[in-house]
Amino acid sequence: GAVVSQHPSWVICKSGTSVKIECRSLDFQATTMFWYRQFPKQSLMLMATSNEGSKATYEQGVEKDKFLINHASLTLSTLTVTSAHPEDSSFYICSARSDAEAQYFGPGTRLTVL
Amino acid sequence: QKEVEQNSGPLSVPEGAIASLNCTYSDRGSQSFFWYRQYSGKSPELIMFIYSNGDKEDGRFTAQLNKASQYVSLLIRDSQPSDSATYLCAGEGGGADGLTFGKGTHLIIQP
Numbered sequence: 001g002a003v004v005s006q007h008p009s010w011v012i013c014k015s016g017t018s019v020k021i022e023c024r025s026l027d028f029q030a031t032t033m034f035w036y037r038q039f040p041k042q043s044l045m046l047m048a049t050s051n052e053g054s055k056a057t058y059e060q061g062v063e064k065d066k067f068l069i070n071h072a073s074l075t076l077s078t079l080t081v082t083s084a085h086p087e088d089s090s091f092y093i094c095s096a097r098s099d100a101e102a103q104y105f106g107p108g109t110r111l112t113v114l
Numbered sequence: 115q116k117e118v119e120q121n122s123g124p125l126s127v128p129e130g131a132i133a134s135l136n137c138t139y140s141d142r143g144s145q146s147f148f149w150y151r152q153y154s155g156k157s158p159e160l161i162m163f164i165y166s167n168g169d170k171e172d173g174r175f176t177a178q179l180n181k182a183s184q185y186v187s188l189l190i191r192d193s194q195p196s197d198s199a200t201y202l203c204a205g206e207g208g209g210a211d212g213l214t215f216g217k218g219t220h221l222i223i224q225p
Contacts, residue, residue: 034212043202044158046212059212093157095213102148103213108157 003027004096006106013084014114020080021109023094029074030096034103035067038091050077084113116141118205120216128224133190135219137203140184144205147179147186148213151199158202161188193223 003026013019023033032051036044048069050056056069068080077096081088089112095103117140127133139147146165150158164170164177164186176189186205190197200220204213 036212043215043217044213046214049212091157102160102163104160105150105157 002104004030004094004104004106006094006109008109009107010110010112012112012114015085016083018080018082019084019111020078021092021094021111023077023079023096023106025075025096025098025104028096028098030077030098031074032097033071033077034095034097035069035077035079036093036095038093038108044093047079081111084111086113089113116144116205116207116214118203118214118216120201120203120219122217123220124222125219126222126224127193129193129195131193133193133197133221133223135188135190135201135203135221137186137188137216138184139186139203139205139214141205141207141214142181142184143207144214146206147177148204148206149175149177149186149188150202150204151197152202152218153199161201190221195223195225197221198223 005024007022035047038044047062048056048058050069050071052071052074058064071077093108095105097103119138148163149161152158162172164179170177174191178187200218202218203216
């Protein structure tokens with residue numbers, strides 16, 4: 001149980017394009033989903049928290065207009081990196097949680113912006 | 115500001131021995147603590163979580179929490195080479211907060 005998937009697992013795009021990453025909880029309903037970013041040799045940094053049907057809460061320093069989050073259902077959240085630039089290249093990882101349970105992480109999406 | 119501190123290592127432990135990983139946190143409001151294992155290039159996988167003072171055991175793993183000292187630890191008994199990874203400690207403030215991660219401890223189990 002507690003399986004979270006992400007798609008795509010990796011993506012390479014040109015600077016200025018937008019990239020959408022999907023996060024799905026496969027065997028449970030996630031009341032809350034989280035988006036993290038991890039740069040090489042660094043720990044995970046929380047970007048935003050999203051609850052189904054409401055606006056995401058962004059961490060300080062994360063541009064909400066650049067990183068669009070939609071939590072359309074209890075099993076799906078999407079992160080869209082708009083007008084991506086090379087400095088946005090990173091490992092993006094989502095996690096999902098049902099009520100008071102622990103967070104379970106997706107396999108991550110490695111984004112490379114050329 | 116919430117902070118979770120870990121020694122980055124590497125921590126080298128012989129196979130079969132006990133590996134001891136430590137973590138301190140600054141936010142006294144943190145309610146729950148999690149240990150994740152992360153292999154290079156992969157996302158974290160949950161080992162166990164703890165929210166009450168004392169010890170919690172699960173197989174070869176024991177998590178320990180001391181809220182007065184703001185200290186969390188993870189013991190791995192009978193260490194195996196496959197336990198070699200980066201171990202991330204994370205704290206959560208309760209409610210819908212995300213996790214605050216430490217930078218992780220790189221553990222190496224020597225065959």
